[in-house]
Amino acid sequence: MLLIEDLEVELAGKKILKHIDLEIKPGETHILFGPNGSGKTSLLMTIMGYPQYKVTGGKIMFKGVDITHLPINERAKLGIGMAYQRPPTIHGVKTHQMVKICAQDREVDVLELARRVNFQDFLDRDVNAGFSGGEIKRSELLQLMAQNPDLMLFDEPESGVDMENISLVGQTIARLLQKECTPTDIKSMLQVKRERTKMGLIITHTGHILEYVNADKGQVLFDGVLSCSDNPRGILQCISEMGYEECVRCQIANN
Amino acid sequence: MPNREQLKQRALKAVNKPAAIGTDIDLGQFDQSPVEHRPLGHDELLSLPAIEKQRLLMAGIDVTESERSGTYIQKDTSVVRCGTKQEGIEVLPIKKALEKYDWIWDYYWKLVAVDADKYTAAVELNLHDGYVIRALPGAKSIYPVQACLYLDKQNLQQNVHNIIIAEEDSELHIITGCSTSPHMTRGAHVGISEFFVKKNAKLSFTMIHNWAEDMAVRPRSVARVEEGGLFLNNYVCMKPVRSLQMYPTTHLVGDNAVARFYSIIVGSPGSEYDVGGRVYLKKPGTRAEIVARTISNGGKIIARGHLIGEVPDIKAHLECKGLILNGGIIHAIPELEGHADGVEMSHEAAVGKIAAEEIAYLMSRGLSEDEATATIVRGFLSVDIPGLPPQLKAEIDRAVEQSDKTVM
Numbered sequence: 001m002l003l004i005e006d007l008e009v010e011l012a013g014k015k016i017l018k019h020i021d022l023e024i025k026p027g028e029t030h031i032l033f034g035p036n037g038s039g040k041t042s043l044l045m046t047i048m049g050y051p052q053y054k055v056t057g058g059k060i061m062f063k064g065v066d067i068t069h070l071p072i073n074e075r076a077k078l079g080i081g082m083a084y085q086r087p088p089t090i091h092g093v094k095t096h097q098m099v100k101i102c103a104q105d106r107e108v109d110v111l112e113l114a115r116r117v118n119f120q121d122f123l124d125r126d127v128n129a130g131f132s133g134g135e136i137k138r139s140e141l142l143q144l145m146a147q148n149p150d151l152m153l154f155d156e157p158e159s160g161v162d163m164e165n166i167s168l169v170g171q172t173i174a175r176l177l178q179k180e181c182t183p184t185d186i187k188s189m190l191q192v193k194r195e196r197t198k199m200g201l202i203i204t205h206t207g208h209i210l211e212y213v214n215a216d217k218g219q220v221l222f223d224g225v226l227s228c229s230d231n232p233r234g235i236l237q238c239i240s241e242m243g244y245e246e247c248v249r250c251q252i253a254n255n
Numbered sequence: 256m257p258n259r260e261q262l263k264q265r266a267l268k269a270v271n272k273p274a275a276i277g278t279d280i281d282l283g284q285f286d287q288s289p290v291e292h293r294p295l296g297h298d299e300l301l302s303l304p305a306i307e308k309q310r311l312l313m314a315g316i317d318v319t320e321s322e323r324s325g326t327y328i329q330k331d332t333s334v335v336r337c338g339t340k341q342e343g344i345e346v347l348p349i350k351k352a353l354e355k356y357d358w359i360w361d362y363y364w365k366l367v368a369v370d371a372d373k374y375t376a377a378v379e380l381n382l383h384d385g386y387v388i389r390a391l392p393g394a395k396s397i398y399p400v401q402a403c404l405y406l407d408k409q410n411l412q413q414n415v416h417n418i419i420i421a422e423e424d425s426e427l428h429i430i431t432g433c434s435t436s437p438h439m440t441r442g443a444h445v446g447i448s449e450f451f452v453k454k455n456a457k458l459s460f461t462m463i464h465n466w467a468e469d470m471a472v473r474p475r476s477v478a479r480v481e482e483g484g485l486f487l488n489n490y491v492c493m494k495p496v497r498s499l500q501m502y503p504t505t506h507l508v509g510d511n512a513v514a515r516f517y518s519i520i521v522g523s524p525g526s527e528y529d530v531g532g533r534v535y536l537k538k539p540g541t542r543a544e545i546v547a548r549t550i551s552n553g554g555k556i557i558a559r560g561h562l563i564g565e566v567p568d569i570k571a572h573l574e575c576k577g578l579i580l581n582g583g584i585i586h587a588i589p590e591l592e593g594h595a596d597g598v599e600m601s602h603e604a605a606v607g608k609i610a611a612e613e614i615a616y617l618m619s620r621g622l623s624e625d626e627a628t629a630t631i632v633r634g635f636l637s638v639d640i641p642g643l644p645p646q647l648k649a650e651i652d653r654a655v656e657q658s659d660k661t662v663m
Contacts (some may be wrong), residue, residue, distance in 0.1 A: 048619055072618040073627075082619055088612045092634025101630070102620045126634075147620060 001025050001063065002047070002151055002199060008057035009046050016042050018224045020058070024151070027196030029177050029213060031232040032203045034221035035244045040203045041085070043221065044153045047201070048082050049075045062151065081149030083140035085156045085203075089128040095139060096123040102146035113145050117172055118165070133160020134169075141172050152176060154202040158209050170212025173202070179214050207236040222247040258360070259353075262369050266379040269370035277500030277529050280471045282373065285412035285443045287381050290331035292407075300328075300336060306437050313657065314432020315463045315650040316403045322646050325388070327402040331411055332383035343394025344427070346402075349385040349416050359387065362418045366449040366477035366506075374445045374473040378414040385415035385446070390425035390456070399428040399461075399647055404444065406467075407436040412443040419448065421456035421484070428644050429458075433472075434465040441469040450478035452486045454509065459487040461647045463654050466496035468525065474501040482509025482538075487642055488516045490530070491654045495523035495554070502559060504533040511540035517638050518547045519655065522554025522583055531559025531588070536569040536598075543571040548636050551583030560602070561590040567597030577606040578635060 002024040009017035016039050024030055034040045046053040047060060049072040059068045067075055090098070099110045114120040117138040122131070131139060137157055144152060154173065161169050174180045178196040183189040202209055209215075210232055218232030220239075227247050228235060238246060273279045295303075300318045303311070308318055320326055325339030325346040334348045352359045369379050386402050406413055421427045433444060444466075452458045466472060480486045486505060505514040516532035534543035545560045562571040577585035589602040609631050617627035636655045640648065 050615055071624070072615055073621055073623050076619050076621040084616070088610060088616050090613055090617070090631060090634055092637040093630060098620070101617065101622060104621050143620060 003061040004047075004058070005061075006058035007046070007055065007060065009042060010054045010056050011042060011052060015056070016224050017046065020226055022219065022226065024199045024201060026199060027178065027193065028216045029179065029200035029202065031210065031215045031218045031235075032201060032221060033218060033235055033239060038221045039224045040221050041155055044082060044155055044201065044203065047153060048072060048080060076147070076149070079150035080153070081144050081147045081151070082153040083137070083144055083155065083157055085159065087128050087136065087140065089126065091126050091129065093127050094124055095119075095127050095142075098127045099123075099142060099146045102143045106148070108146050110146075114142055116145065117141050118168060134162055134165050137161050137169055138165065141169065141176070144176060145172075150197055151199040151201070154200065156203050156205060158204065158206060166208060167212065170209055173200075173209065174213045177213060210236060220244075220247050262364055262379055265370040266376040269376040270373055270380070272370070272372050272376065274372040274374065274473070274500065276502065277473070278498050278527065280443065280473065280498065282377055282412060282443065286408075286410050287412045287414065289383065290333065290408045290411065292330045292333040292335050295328070295335045310434045310437060310465065311403060311405070311432070313463070313654065314403055314434040314465045315430045315461070315654070316401050316432050322398045323401045324396045324398045325400040327386040327388070327400075328405060329384055329386070329403070329415065330405045331408050331413060334384050337386070339400070341394075341397060343391045343425075344396050344400060345387070345389040345391070346400060347387050349387050349418060350382065352387045352418075359418070362420065362449060362451060363416075364449075366479055367447050367475050371475065375447060375475050377412070378416055378445050378447050381414050382416055383414045385417045387418045387420075388427070388429060389420040390422055390427035392422040393424045394422070395426040396428050399430045399644060402429060402431040404431070404433045404446065405435070406439055406442050406444065408442070409439055410441050412445065414445050416447040417449070418451075419458065419460065420451045421453060421458040423454045423456060425453075426457045427459075428647060430461045430463070430647055430650055432463045432465065435467040435470065440467045442467070443471040444473070446474045448474065448476035450476065450486060452478065452480040452484040452512075454481045455483040456481075457485045457487075457642070459489070459643060459647065461489040461643070461651065462491070463650065464490075464492040464496070464499070465494045466499070468495045469497050471497055472499040472501075474503070476501070476503040478503070478505040478514070480505060480507050480509065480512040480514060483511050484509060485513045485642070486515070487640070488514070488532070489640060489643065489647075489651065490516075490518040490520075491651055492519075492528065493521045493654055493657065495526045496528070497525070498527045500529040502531050502533055504535070505543070506535045506537060507541040507543065508537050510538045512538065513542045515543070516545040517640050519636050519638065519651070520547070520549045520556055520558070522549065522551045522556040522585075524553030524583070526554040528554065529557040529559070531557075531561065533561040533563070534571065535563045535565065536571055537565050539566055539568040541569050545573045546638055547575045548638060549575075549577040549585055550632065550636070551577065551579045551585045552581045553583045555584045557586045557588065559588045559590075561592070562600055563592045563594070564598035564600050565594045567595045570599045572600070573602035573604075575602070575604040576635070578632070579606065579608060580632070
């Protein structure tokens with residue numbers, strides 16, 4: 001479980017997240033909405049542990065451990081992983097090497113994983129070197145598949161992805177988050193669902209991802225404040241009809 | 256020996272002539288007298304002390320000789336092993352060649368000027384030996400030829416002259432390592448190398464340097480590449496050296512000739528490296544690429560590159576990237592010189608540090624900060640070199656791997 005309590009964060013001396021409370025239970029996936037510059041990526045980077053995002057108040061608990069001040073790699077070891085929107089290029093490190101790095105001590109069939117996201121032709125290329133927007137998303141998903149974290153943070157996973165690949169990306173995320181589950185002879189659907197452990201937090205602007213991932217909850221981040229928590233489809237509909245202007249009113253009403 | 260006397264006369268006039276660039280070395284402080292070592296058989300090579308074998312291995316020398324077409328090993332001033340296993344590939348000591356063959360005079364001092372500086376002069380006036388490696392027309396080396404110039408005697412100045420010839424349509428791969436005995440700390444190495452790549456021939460030359468901390472090293476090399484020829488020159492130096500200066504020059508004299516230089520240098524504290532590559536593009540369709548990756552770990556590195564396009568329809572690119580990890584200096588000096596309309600020349604130079612964003616990215620995949628840094632450094636030093644045989648790629652990778660410990 002991820003539990004964030006009264007979190008305050010500064011970036012370069014400026015307060016960018018205020019009084020954030022968020023709880024993601026095992027098996028749950030949340031969608032994070034919000035206009036540009038509202039702090040969505042900052043929230044993900046803070047959970048991942050990027051040191052430039054300075055926590056000035058509150059705490060982050062994951063699996064019962066206070067991770068508020070843990071370094072990035074220790075959070076990764078605890079089971080937090082992220083699919084970045086604009087990851088850096090690592091020159092001289094091949095994508096297949098990167099997949100192995102993600103897998104750590106686990107044995108993985110790199111080629112087989114790559115096939116699942118149609119990325120086998122990129123394995124010998126330097127990580128992210130000259131990748132298009134869509135290629136970056138698939139590369140990030142490939143790395144997450146190898147890393148297999150319990151909490152997955154997705155920063156706009158569908159942006160820049162062409163129509164042909166959008167369902168591939170959507171379905172891969174759904175599978176990673178155990179949202180595509182089927183009952184078995186021994187276990188009912190309810191049992192299978194109850195045993196899900198993967199948690200997700202997905203930033204989206206367009207909401208396309210909702211067509212593939214059955215998200216449990218939606219949150220709106222507005223000006224550094226989580227202003228709304230509701231059914232994600234309801235939020236998406238509200239935003240597309242009334243825009244984020246309505247969030248301002250909700251926020252005022254909240255206070 | 257028609258003009259040997261003339262060469263000596265010219266050399267004599269240059270004995271005190273300082274080099275155009277680089278710290279001036281007082282050669283008088285070293286001993287140049289010959290040091291006798293007896294030849295080594297294959298079995299003796301295999302039964303060398305482990306520590307010496309390790310030194311050879313680090314310089315790319317395979318003592319089993321199994322994946323090598325030929326071997327040349329010179330210890331101090333004596334040739335201790337010289338031979339070839341493949342028809343069409345010749346390996347012989349230059350002193351023997353000068354005594355026995357007239358053809359050597361078509362190559363000897365034809366590219367490097369004997370009176371270029373005091374170092375070239377010293378080699379002619381007191382030649383210890385060196386190798387002649389030749390691929391006959393159409394011959395293709397299955398495995399690389401290995402050559403090693405080894406220094407064992409403290410305070411020795413080793414003077415060598417090498418000639419490498421890839422005849423028409425041949426393909427020759429050479430790995431050459433320079434190394435010192437574990438106990439040796441101080442000395443000098445002065446090496447002349449002249450490369451002849453004839454029509455449609457392909458020559459790859461991979462040099463790995465493993466010097467001692469108090470060594471002065473002054474290689475002088477020039478290559479000439481004819482029509483359709485390819486000269487691939489790789490240089491790796493991961494170890495300390497007091498002072499190393501070289502500026503190998505290549506002349507692309509035939510249509511569509513290609514030269515590619517790759518160098519990987521890690522600069523240790525107290526060491527000074529002044530290295531570079533210079534390519535003259537003299538015929539249409541010629542191409543040149545110079546790629547340098549340098550890391551300063553407290554040393555001083557001057558990375559030069561000079562491309563001279565003399566005619567239209569040439570293409571040349573220079574890439575020089577440096578990382579300063581633990582102090583020191585990296586001075587990149589890229590030069591482009593276009594002498595005609597229609598040349599296409601570019602360069603890219605950068606000196607900096609490892610981006611924090613890259614470290615964080617790798618850490619979020621589970622690596623510790625040190626592991627992430629090492630991964631990025633290894634990636635930085637791993638240059639894709641098209642056309643390099645797998646054995647040589649493996650040797651370069653091994654040298655780079657080994658340096659991880661030094662860099663971190």
